[in-house]
Amino acid sequence: MFDKAKNEALFSPVTEKELLEIMKSFKQDKSPGPDGWSIEFFIHFFDLFKRDLLSMVEAFKLSGSIHSYTSSTYIALIPRKEEPVSFLDFRSISLCNITYKIISKIIADRIKGTLEASLSPNQHAFLKGRNILDAVASRQECIHSIDLHKSNAAIMKIDIMKAYDVLD
Numbered sequence: 625m626f627d628k629a630k631n632e633a634l635f636s637p638v639t640e641k642e643l644l645e646i647m648k649s650f651k652q653d654k655s656p657g658p659d660g661w662s663i664e665f666f667i668h669f670f671d672l673f674k675r676d677l678l679s680m681v682e683a684f685k686l687s688g689s690i691h692s693y694t695s696s697t698y699i700a701l702i703p704r705k706e707e708p709v710s711f712l713d714f715r716s717i718s719l720c721n722i723t724y725k726i727i728s729k730i731i732a733d734r735i736k737g738t739l740e741a742s743l744s745p746n747q748h749a750f751l752k753g754r755n756i757l758d759a760v761a762s763r764q765e766c767i768h769s770i771d772l773h774k775s776n777a778a779i780m781k782i783d784i785m786k787a788y789d790v791l792d
Contacts, residue, residue, distance in 0.1 A: 630738050638681045638730060640674050646729045657721040658696045666722055677726065684727050694723050 647670070650663045666673055684690055701714040708714055720728075736752075770777045 634734050634738070635685070638678055638685075640678065642730070643674065643677060643681070643726070644670055646726055646733065649729065650725065655700075655719055657719040657724070658698055659721045659723070661722055663722055663725075666726075677723070680723060681727055681730060690724065690727060694721055694727075696721065697724075 644667075647663060647667050652664055654662065656662050666677070680694075698719040700717050700719055701711075702717060704713050704715055767779065769775075770779075
C-alpha cells in the first residue's frame with residue numbers, strides 16, 4: 625500500500641526527540657486519567673521515564689496490542705444545562721491514561737502523511753486542507769445537476785450524531 629520509504633518511516637523506532645516532542649504537543653493542565661498522572665509529570669521527569677516509555681511504545685508496535693491497564697479510560701459526564709434530567713443533557717469526555725495518549729499520538733502523527741493518499745477525494749472532514757463545508761458545495765452542485773438535467777433522483781439527508789455525543 626505504501627512505498628518503501630513511507631513504510632520505513634511508519635515502522636522506524638521512536639526516538640527520544642520524537643517522544644519528547646509528542647509529549648510537549650499535548651495541552652498542559654488537563655485532568656489526569658486512571659493512572660493519576662498528568663503530562664507535566666512525565667515531561668518534568670522525562671530523563672527518568674524515557675527508556676521505559678520508549679520500551680512501552682516499541683512493545684506496542686511489535687505486538688500490535690495495548691495492555692488493558694494502559695487503555696483503561698474514565699468517562700466523565702459534563703452537564704450541558706443547569707438541571708440535567710437525561711443522559712442527552714450531558715457531554716461525555718474520556719479521561720485516558722497519558723501513556724495511551726502518547727501511543728495514539730505517535731500513531732496519528734506517523735500515518736498523517738500517508739493517510740491522505742489512501743482516502744477518497746470525497747472525504748471532506750478531518751483531513752488537513754479539506755473542509756466539511758466542501759461537502760455542502762458538492763451537494764449543491766449535485767442537486768443543481770439533477771435539476772438541470774431533469775434526472776430521476778432521490779436525495780436523502782442523514783443526521784449522524786457525533787460518536788462522543790452519545791453514551792450507550
